[in-house]
Amino acid sequence: MVDLDDLERECPISVHIEMFAHWEQHCRLDDHKVDLIDLYQRYNTNPKTGLTDVEARRLLDRDGPNVLSPSQSEISEWQTLVVRNGEKKYVKIEDLVVGDIVEVNSGDQIPADIRILESHDFKVDNSSVTGEYEPQSRSIGNVIKVREVNRKVYEIPFNSTNRYHVSIHEVHTDIETDDISRPYLLVMKGAPEQILERCSSIFIDGANIEMNDYWRSEFQRAYMELASMGESVLGFCDLHLSSHDYPKDYQFDGEQVNFPLNNLRFLGLMSMIDPPKAAVPEAVAKCRSAGIKIIMMTSDHPITAKVIARAVGIISNNTETVEDIAERLEIPPEQVDPHKAKACVIDGNDLKKMLPAEIDTVLRNHTEIVFARIDPEQKLIIVEECQRQGAIVTVIGGDVYDSSALRKADIGVTMDTPLALGTIIILCIDLVTDIIPAISLAYEKAETDIMKRRPSIPRHNRLVNERLISMTYGQIGFIQVGAGFFTYFVIMAENGFLPSRLVGLRKSWESKYVNDLQDSYGQEWTYEQRKQLEVTCHIAFFIAIIICQSAVLIICKTRRNSIVQQGMK
Numbered sequence: 001m002v003d004l005d006d007l008e009r010e011c012p013i014s015v016h017i018e019m020f021a022h023w024e025q026h027c028r029l030d031d032h033k034v035d036l037i038d039l040y041q042r043y044n045t046n047p048k049t050g051l052t053d054v055e056a057r058r059l060l061d062r063d064g065p066n067v068l069s070p071s072q073s074e075i076s077e078w079q080t081l082v083v084r085n086g087e088k089k090y091v092k093i094e095d096l097v098v099g100d101i102v103e104v105n106s107g108d109q110i111p112a113d114i115r116i117l118e119s120h121d122f123k124v125d126n127s128s129v130t131g132e133y134e135p136q137s138r139s140i141g142n143v144i145k146v147r148e149v150n151r152k153v154y155e156i157p158f159n160s161t162n163r164y165h166v167s168i169h170e171v172h173t174d175i176e177t178d179d180i181s182r183p184y185l186l187v188m189k190g191a192p193e194q195i196l197e198r199c200s201s202i203f204i205d206g207a208n209i210e211m212n213d214y215w216r217s218e219f220q221r222a223y224m225e226l227a228s229m230g231e232s233v234l235g236f237c238d239l240h241l242s243s244h245d246y247p248k249d250y251q252f253d254g255e256q257v258n259f260p261l262n263n264l265r266f267l268g269l270m271s272m273i274d275p276p277k278a279a280v281p282e283a284v285a286k287c288r289s290a291g292i293k294i295i296m297m298t299s300d301h302p303i304t305a306k307v308i309a310r311a312v313g314i315i316s317n318n319t320e321t322v323e324d325i326a327e328r329l330e331i332p333p334e335q336v337d338p339h340k341a342k343a344c345v346i347d348g349n350d351l352k353k354m355l356p357a358e359i360d361t362v363l364r365n366h367t368e369i370v371f372a373r374i375d376p377e378q379k380l381i382i383v384e385e386c387q388r389q390g391a392i393v394t395v396i397g398g399d400v401y402d403s404s405a406l407r408k409a410d411i412g413v414t415m416d417t418p419l420a421l422g423t424i425i426i427l428c429i430d431l432v433t434d435i436i437p438a439i440s441l442a443y444e445k446a447e448t449d450i451m452k453r454r455p456s457i458p459r460h461n462r463l464v465n466e467r468l469i470s471m472t473y474g475q476i477g478f479i480q481v482g483a484g485f486f487t488y489f490v491i492m493a494e495n496g497f498l499p500s501r502l503v504g505l506r507k508s509w510e511s512k513y514v515n516d517l518q519d520s521y522g523q524e525w526t527y528e529q530r531k532q533l534e535v536t537c538h539i540a541f542f543i544a545i546i547i548c549q550s551a552v553l554i555i556c557k558t559r560r561n562s563i564v565q566q567g568m569k
Contacts, residue, residue, distance in 0.1 A: 063097060363389060
């Protein structure tokens with residue numbers, strides 16, 4: 001047994017002070033909340049290349065191994081993936097040091113206390129520590145703060161005519177080169193052929209190389225390979241703007257275009273696929289059996305459009321295009337008679353060169369047609385040509401670029417447009433909260449003093465008058481709205497979001513990437529947790545309205561008599 005008094009007498013005061021200072025230093029760690037750039041500089045590391053082997057060895061000698069006190073058999077085979085000297089390598093977990101860049105994949109154990117720098121659908125299992133039975137989402141933190149580091153100063157939105165999107169960002173001191181002579185970075189994405197035309201160099205293996213015929217052919221090969229799989233492809237490029245021509249607080253102007261949009265640096269391609277819904281092929285077959293001619297109009301590349309059209313049955317498997325016939329006969333497409341092909345895929349650039357008579361010929365001679373890389377004006381032209389042939393045209397669209405064609409068509413159908421209220425809620429409002437109370441009023445007995453009142457004057461006494469309107473909207477309406485919002489704010493406040501915290505919170509609240517939104521008491525909420533709370537508030541709001549409507553029903557039983565006099569029968 002140890003006597004604490006004897007222990008205190010044996011320990012010098014300086015030892016106590018040193019232990020307290022060491023404990024205080026660890027309690028004040030802020031590595032989890034400082035800016036990432038400050039964190040890199042604090043530990044002299046780099047997010048891309050990591051630490052050097054020499055620096056890692058020095059830190060290991062200084063701080064010791066990354067272990068507490070388990071037996072060597074428990075950790076001897078445990079390794080983790082780190083980035084050092086710009087290369088990924090596996091090291092033993094006891095050799096991890098402060099400043100290491102660690103890569104964690106699905107199923108890995110967390111080797112140390114780490115700060116997330118990049119993540120995608122990252123969840124951790126804390127059931128053994130906190131008892132939470134579901135994996136918890138983890139992210140880099142508030143992405144709004146991260147975006148402020150390289151703030152966007154100007155933007156040219158994407159449009160179907162230019163088919164590219166441009167944004168210009170402030171660039172802080174580059175931690176790789178410490179270069180502050182290029183304060184702005186211009187980035188562009190869009191249709192790959194549009195991007196390639198604007199590039200004079202290409203970024204390969206960390207070096208800028210002049211764009212030549214070889215890299216253009218490599219681009220075309222990769223582009224065709226991705227498009228042939230039915231994937232939509234985007235091209236990316238960038239350009240650093242020098243401080244000499246574009247000083248700080250430079251006013252960028254998209255109307256006059258006072259910044260370069262050519263001689264950019266090509267970065268690469270990115271492809272994505274939006275697979276057709278399972279019911280589309282059946283719907284296409286039903287329409288075709290009813291004698292409906294289906295024409296596909298898209299802004300995708302012709303090869304991508306053709307693959308998708310075949311997948312959903314717009315182009316039948318046994319139908320050939322001019323290109324298919326040329327490939328089968330091993331001759332150039334120019335030597336094939338277009339009338340022998342029942343299907344055709346027309347590029348938007350070719351459509352611009354066609355006369356109305358030529359478009360009319362295409363529509364009459366081909367049963368399966370796909371228009372690719374077309375803009376909204378061309379969609380309108382196609383609709384007008386079909387109507388000129390006497391067809392009843394139905395256009396199905398889903399965005400603002402289809403509005404002109406939708407308006408011109410005989411029948412316009414918009415897809416993926418959310419309803420203001422769900423079907424179940426509408427049925428509840430109609431069948432439960434409105435119809436049932438109205439039916440009960442139809443069987444209500446007359447007021448007991450109705451024969452004692454003077455007859456009404458038809459020209460002056462109206463059913464809907466100022467008194468009724470002021471009662472329904474000015475009094476009852478405000479009471480119902482007040483009750484609904486009162487319950488909404490009460491539930492929010494009970495869960496930590498006071499009314500003052502809700503002001504201006506919509507952008508962060510709706511962001512799926514913000515999984516650490518703090519409430520009025522500092523509690524962090526993930527996107528799923530916020531949405532669950534939002535649904536609870538909506539239900540409470542709806543219930544409050546129903547309760548108020550039930551009270552209104554009782555109020556409307558009589559116009560002058562009290563409930564005590566009339567009764568509840």
